[in-house]
Amino acid sequence: MAANTVTPAFPAPAGPAAPPGADAPAEAAPKLGLPLPVLHATVLDWYAANARDLPWRTPDASPWAVMVSEFMLQQTPVKRVLPVWETWMERWPTPADLAAEAPGEAVRMWGRLGYPRRALRLHGAAVAITEKHGGEVPEDHATLLSLPGVGEYTAAAVASFAFGQRHVVLDTNVRRVFARAVTGAEYPAQATTAAERRTATALLPAADRTAATWAVAVMELGALVCTARGPECGDCPLFTSCAWQRAGRPPYEGPARRGQTYEGTDRQVRGKLLAVLREAHDEVPQARLDAVWPDAVQRARALDGLVADGLVEPVEQGVYRLPR
DNA sequence: GATTCGTGGCC
DNA sequence: TGGCCAAGAAT
Numbered sequence: 050m051a052a053n054t055v056t057p058a059f060p061a062p063a064g065p066a067a068p069p070g071a072d073a074p075a076e077a078a079p080k081l082g083l084p085l086p087v088l089h090a091t092v093l094d095w096y097a098a099n100a101r102d103l104p105w106r107t108p109d110a111s112p113w114a115v116m117v118s119e120f121m122l123q124q125t126p127v128k129r130v131l132p133v134w135e136t137w138m139e140r141w142p143t144p145a146d147l148a149a150e151a152p153g154e155a156v157r158m159w160g161r162l163g164y165p166r167r168a169l170r171l172h173g174a175a176v177a178i179t180e181k182h183g184g185e186v187p188e189d190h191a192t193l194l195s196l197p198g199v200g201e202y203t204a205a206a207v208a209s210f211a212f213g214q215r216h217v218v219l220d221t222n223v224r225r226v227f228a229r230a231v232t233g234a235e236y237p238a239q240a241t242t243a244a245e246r247r248t249a250t251a252l253l254p255a256a257d258r259t260a261a262t263w264a265v266a267v268m269e270l271g272a273l274v275c276t277a278r279g280p281e282c283g284d285c286p287l288f289t290s291c292a293w294q295r296a297g298r299p300p301y302e303g304p305a306r307r308g309q310t311y312e313g314t315d316r317q318v319r320g321k322l323l324a325v326l327r328e329a330h331d332e333v334p335q336a337r338l339d340a341v342w343p344d345a346v347q348r349a350r351a352l353d354g355l356v357a358d359g360l361v362e363p364v365e366q367g368v369y370r371l372p373r
Numbered sequence: 374g375a376t377t378c379g380t381g382g383c384c
Numbered sequence: 385t386g387g388c389c390a391a392g393a394a395t
Contacts, residue, residue, distance in 0.1 A: 082391060086384070122391040129381070129390090163379030163390095170393080200393045240374070268391065308387065311379075320379050358378090373390045375395085383389090 080231050080292045088290075089254050089263060095286040096266030099273065103127065105134065105210075106265070112186035112211035113144055118202045119210075120171045125162050127272075133160055145184045147175035153371025156360060157327045165323060167361055169372075170198025188212045206264075215260035217249045222271025223264075227252075228277060233292035235301040236277070318342045318351035326361060326371050335367035 081088060104110065105118035117137055121130040137158060141147040147155065150174045159168035174196040178186060187193050187208065193204035205216035219241055227248050228237035237245065254260045274281045282288055282298075293299070311317055321341040327335055342348045350368075355361040362372040 080377085119391065124378090124390055124392060125380080126382080126390050161380060164392090167393085168380065198393065202392060206391065218391090221389090222391070265391095272391080306388085309376090309379095309389080310387095314378095316378060316380095323379090354378095378393095379388095384387100 066316045067270050079288075080233065081290050083290050085252065086251070086255075089259065091286045092266050092270060093259075093262060096262070096269055100266070100269055101127070104131070104138075110211075111142075112188075112207065113142075114138055115211040116174070116203075116207050118187055119206050120167050120198060121162060121212065122173075123167060123203070124164060129162060133158070133162055141175075143184065144175040144178040147172060148179040151371075152359070152372040153362070153373055154272065156323070156371050160327070161324075163320075165360055166358055167198060173197035174199065183189070186211065188214070188232060190214070190216060209261045209264050213258050213261045214253075215253065215257045216264070217246060217253060218264035218268070219245065219249055222268045222270075222275075223249065225277060226267050226271045229280075229293035230291045233296045233299075234303075235293060235299065236303070236306070238303060239306065315347065315351050315354065318347055319355055320351055322348075322355060323360060326369065329370075332364050332368050332370045335369070338369065 082090070100106070103118075103194070105114050113347065118130065118134055121134055121137075137147075140158065141150070146296075150172070154168055155168040155172040156165050157352060159165050162168075177196055178184060182192070186308070187196075188208065188211075190204050190208045193199050193207055194201070199207070202218065202220050205218045206220070208214045209216045209218050224237040224245060227245065228234045231252075233250055254263050270287075274285050282294055285291065285294075288294060318341075322338055325337055325341060329337070336351065338349065342351070352361065356369075359372055361369050364370055
């Protein structure tokens with residue numbers, strides 16, 4: 050694991066030196082048996098030593114750069130996001146730059162990241178930021194939430210990581226870390242529960258900047274150590290206090306977690322159709338789309354869906370292109 | 374609350 | 385090999 054060479058955007062105050070009670074109530078974290086300041090220092094120290102050197106975490110990363118990364122990282126691994134993010138930031142360094150382009154260009158440059166509606170929504174967010182917010186990414190959580198493609202998680206993440214605010218940031222990594230360390234379960238429930246929000250709220254450091262770094266630190270712990278499969282518990286700073294570890298790492302017992310089938314689905318057909326549109330730099334005749342999938346009924350349904358979503362634009366009878 | 378929505382890599 | 389998973393949002 051590479052040592053972190055990034056200066057944290059919002060460095061935490063020296064954790065171990067923080068006087069008890071200055072940071073948060075001195076009560077022990079539920080089921081962790083650690084005073085909150087100790088828990089915070091433990092995770093923050095681990096983060097300082099182990100965080101990945103990601104470009105959207107550098108001190109000079111703009112709020113827009115953070116927002117673009119958060120859109121791309123929705124359901125998509127960091128490794129695949131990195132090169133596309135670099136391309137986007139070079140081409141569209143500000144929201145206004147993206148807003149000035151056709152939405153289809155965003156879809157094209159999205160490449161094979163998947164879930165291309167995110168590209169359309171990010172373009173929509175850029176337009177809204179440009180037209181309604183003076184070209185600056187809003188700092189306010191509620192205003193962020195009003196942007197297309199920005200939900201509970203992304204609003205909290207941008208407010209926290211780009212602006213150093215204190216928010217509960219609950220993503221799949223954080224949920225898994227808390228499920229294990231606090232609740233003693235291998236995996237969290239399928240949907241976020243009120244209990245999870247209470248736990249996350251109770252553990253959040255009191256100071257804004259510390260809370261912001263805590264959020265990214267817990268996420269990083271989930272991404273690098275407390276992983277879904279094959280967690281590296283021997284490398285975990287919470288090894289001795291983790292409720293799941295102390296319980297003997299009992300296997301998941303809840304309802305079967307829904308698998309994501311893909312072969313033969315409309316999603317696969319949509320993907321194939323859109324790939325043709327992306328690679329063509331102009332209009333595409335029907336015949337080229339027909340070639341990607343044998344079932345005409347499913348093909349037509351997929352294409353209709355893409356048009357309905359605004360990802361594809363009919364030009365004339367039997368001719369399509371990315372939206373302008 | 375359950376579904377839909379891409380793509381690729383890994384154990 | 386193939387099921388499972390990856391910084392979710394919208395409906």
